[in-house]
Amino acid sequence: MFLPRKITNTYRKMINSIGFYPSLLSVVFLIFSVLTISIEYLPAIQNLKSLMSVVLVNSAENARTILSTLAGSIISLTVFSFSMVMIVLNSASASLSPRVVPGLITRKSHQIVLGFYLGSIIYSIIMLININKLDSGDIEIPALGVLFALIFGLICLGFFVFFIHSISKAIQVDNVLNGLFRQTNCEIEDIEKKQKQQPIDSFPDFSQWHGINSTTQGYYKGVHTEQLCALLAEQNIKLFITVKQGYFTVKGYPFLKCDKNIADNKELVKKILACFIFYIEEYISDHYRYGLTQISEIAVKAMSPGINDPGTAVKSIDMLSILLMERLKIRDINYTYQHTDNEPLLYFHETSFDELLHDNFTPLRNYAKNDAYVMTNIIEAFKNILFVANHNDDARNSLFNYLNAIVDDINEHITNKYDRQQITNMLNTITLISEKQGKQLVERFEKHT
Structure with a gap:
């Protein structure tokens, strides 16, 4: 029903x-x-x-x-x-x-x-x-x-x-952060377990699939998976959700793709679209991305002049680094089976590692770019992630691209010699993980010294 x-x-x-x-x-x-x-x-x-x-x-x-x-x-x-x-x-x-x-x-x-x-x-x-x-x-x-x-x-x-x-x-901020961290980590681990239980070697060419336009405007927050998969299995079709969870969609936007052209079957399209959830609130139980966002926003709030709590910001940064390490274990395209089927019926985007870096560290970087203590800890967090991501070329390149942006901000806003020396020491530890890119990062920083 x-x-x-x-x-x-x-x-x-x-x-x-x-x-x-x-x-x-x-x-x-x-x-x-x-x-x-x-x-x-x-x-x-x-x-x-x-x-x-x-x-x-x-x-x-x-x-x-x-x-x-x-x-x-x-x-x-x-x-x-x-x-x-x-x-x-x-x-x-x-x-x-x-x-x-x-x-x-x-x-x-x-x-x-x-x-x-x-x-x-x-x-x-x-x-x-x-x-x-x-x-x-x-x-x-x-x-x-x-x-x-x-x-x-x-x-x-x-x-x-x-x-x-x-x-x-x-x-108490520590209890709030610990609760957000545990819940977000559990959501990531659940996705990881599902992907290990139902492995897949390759994905279809979604560019050849047929688009289905949205009839609702709002924030896409999730889908009734079992209900939708039962309908897809009944109709012998597959579906790909092109937008990422939490993103805003408008009427007429092609946010779905189907392996068959069902545009003329208005009743079926209506049933499919009725399975999708649109609302404003952000609950971690819907997607781990919301937990990362909430931890990041607590860090940004801690750096505001009215609160001025860099310790909370640093703790939030450490939690974000651990969660991003866990995120590396998940594939960028997720999928759902119906019970014992051998082939997925529903495919959907996971927010990419590069987007997670941008969405969660950019506000913090902008608010803390004058604080040497916090910026040093951001670099340390990236160093820790690199230990895990060093063999993942895409993730490593994303990290170094973002580190270049961090170094540019530091060069512009932090001039104290002692603070810059501490940052240099931290950047040098990155060369132990990736020598070539690490040295390029140090040279980029020292040009402005």
Whole structure:
């Protein structure tokens, strides 16, 4: 079944909303409160209550006081916790990068805590309105429900302590960077494993394939792979996605190519295009490139005059170098099979190594070109990547082309003799990896000394 694009986009927005799990848990607590009331006065439950009467309330006034206090207190905790979330998001956007905000919003632990708060409030209120006076003059007290409400209140206190601890860690730049690094590295490793499990020797000549124009404008963020591959297998066709993930496309742009001309089959083209995802936010789970971008932007933000934290910039640079080394293990064109098929049905671009260098280091190079400490560490990061990429001609050439740009910036903006000597020493270590190109780099630098 092919769901309309609007439905899938709405579903994605819903599950990535800060209110998704709180809303879900609120419904669960509402159902549990109705269930509790429905079994509260059954004979078997009455016998159970008589055995545990020491922990049950037997006064309507006490029950109202306990439930009112619990509801009011948890409302205060909820307001404070939501306020803390907003402060953290604002601080993360200002001091780290606006792109890390979606990841913080969708953190499930925080959403579950907030959902438990809301659910406990709803449960307490349902119990409160079910303290009823009978015709005989007696009062029905949902004693078991009051006990559950009290337990939920105590759990909320424990969650509050956890929430304060977690939210204070969430804003620490080291924790944010480590989280981004781990998630990005996992995404790269997953692609590497898939390519090793399903190796391919050669690729078709995509230039001879037939173009399919986009009917949507926006940022291409992904594709429902299994759904699309099932359709391709059914129609016995293959598809190549010409644009890279995260790039902006406009209506009429030929962002797909097919090995058969299906332009006249409007219904099939519509089904194929419905499998593609367009939205604005950047989630690392969609593509590792977004993780690299977020780490790079944190480094750039750290170099701004208002923050001035070169240590964070250097740590970000080291993480980028490790991730780029991992990226070298992936082929530039990726592919997807359908289950046990021997030939790929869907081909798509990976962002090239050269583009990743440009996209992630250019903003940092421009903002840090006056800082000898950071520029020296960028050169060191490139040296470390060269150790891995030295036998990859394309990657090595990309690295040295970019190093030439770095040297030109250093020559223009760093004049202190001591700083230039440190940079010279770092450039000399590169000659140990690639003597010819390394010496050319040193000569280019020393011409301006």
